[in-house]
Amino acid sequence: MTIHLELEVEEEIDNKIADVAFLKRMGRFREAHECFRANLADYIQNSVPVMAEYAGILLEQGYFGCIFESFDDEAITKSCLATPTDELSADQVNIVLVLQLARSYSDPDLRMALDVAQMASEFLQTRQPRNSHDRIDSAELHVLCQYLKLTSYIRMNSNMQVRTGRFDFRLGWQQWVGLYRNLMDESRHWDLRDTVDAFVSAFGSRNTCSSLLGEDSVEAGITKLLDDWGRTVPAETSDLCLLDILACVCREGVVMRMIIATPRAS
Numbered sequence: 001m002t003i004h005l006e007l008e009v010e011e012e013i014d015n016k017i018a019d020v021a022f023l024k025r026m027g028r029f030r031e032a033h034e035c036f037r038a039n040l041a042d043y044i045q046n047s048v049p050v051m052a053e054y055a056g057i058l059l060e061q062g063y064f065g066c067i068f069e070s071f072d073d074e075a076i077t078k079s080c081l082a083t084p085t086d087e088l089s090a091d092q093v094n095i096v097l098v099l100q101l102a103r104s105y106s107d108p109d110l111r112m113a114l115d116v117a118q119m120a121s122e123f124l125q126t127r128q129p130r131n132s133h134d135r136i137d138s139a140e141l142h143v144l145c146q147y148l149k150l151t152s153y154i155r156m157n158s159n160m161q162v163r164t165g166r167f168d169f170r171l172g173w174q175q176w177v178g179l180y181r182n183l184m185d186e187s188r189h190w191d192l193r194d195t196v197d198a199f200v201s202a203f204g205s206r207n208t209c210s211s212l213l214g215e216d217s218v219e220a221g222i223t224k225l226l227d228d229w230g231r232t233v234p235a236e237t238s239d240l241c242l243l244d245i246l247a248c249v250c251r252e253g254v255v256m257r258m259i260i261a262t263p264r265a266s
Contacts, residue, residue: 090139
């Protein structure tokens with residue numbers, strides 16, 4: 001009975017986290033905070049996924065001071081760095097990455113960021129798909145996205161080299177070519193949005209279309225995305241997700257009239 005109740009509570013928490021994450025992605029931060037306070041605030045002290053989601057909301061808004069007031073980021077980070085990687089959960093790695101991103105955005109000293117990136121790299125080595133059929137769950141995908149954001153920030157803002165071991169994503173992103181199809185087949189459209197955003201930030205639009213969509217150009221990638229979306233995405237799924245993905249891909253100056261001219265499949 002106790003196990004059954006615990007599973008029910010865990011499932012309810014996961015559902016509420018998904019609700020908050022949706023509001024955050026929509027930029028409806030006031031509603032996200034209200035939803036969090038009403039449904040998740042009581043769990044923040046003993047649920048790592050809840051902690052990670054709250055830190056993510058604050059990070060999206062640039063409320064770095066609130067993050068440091070709410071979390072002992074140095075203690076959390078040092079604890080995870082001292083723990084063997086195979087004993088860490090994806091949620092633990094994710095919150096450390098989120099906290100480190102906040103620290104990096106507000107502190108020019110990126111030495112701790114290098115250690116966190118190395119830890120995340122070692123974690124991802126054990127999760128990296130070996131073929132296009134391997135599945136990566138949402139928590140692991142969030143680790144990947146935050147890892148790409150952190151390593152990109154380090155490269156752009158310092159001369160330090162990120163030690164990646166066997167997980168050198170800048171050289172090995174082709175290994176993730178099946179991720180797009182898996183996310184579409186599983187109707188994980190918002191996970192796809194987060195992935196595209198992280199890929200474009202790290203590799204640019206053309207490499208993103210090549211690695212995720214298997215197309216040689218941004219234009220061909222957009223055409224494929226629109227075609228797949230029109231055929232497979234349920235009508236009740238918000239087109240805001242698609243528009244968000246297109247906005248990510250089009251960051252580097254793709255002509256928007258192509259999007260308008262490409263017909264949606266009926």
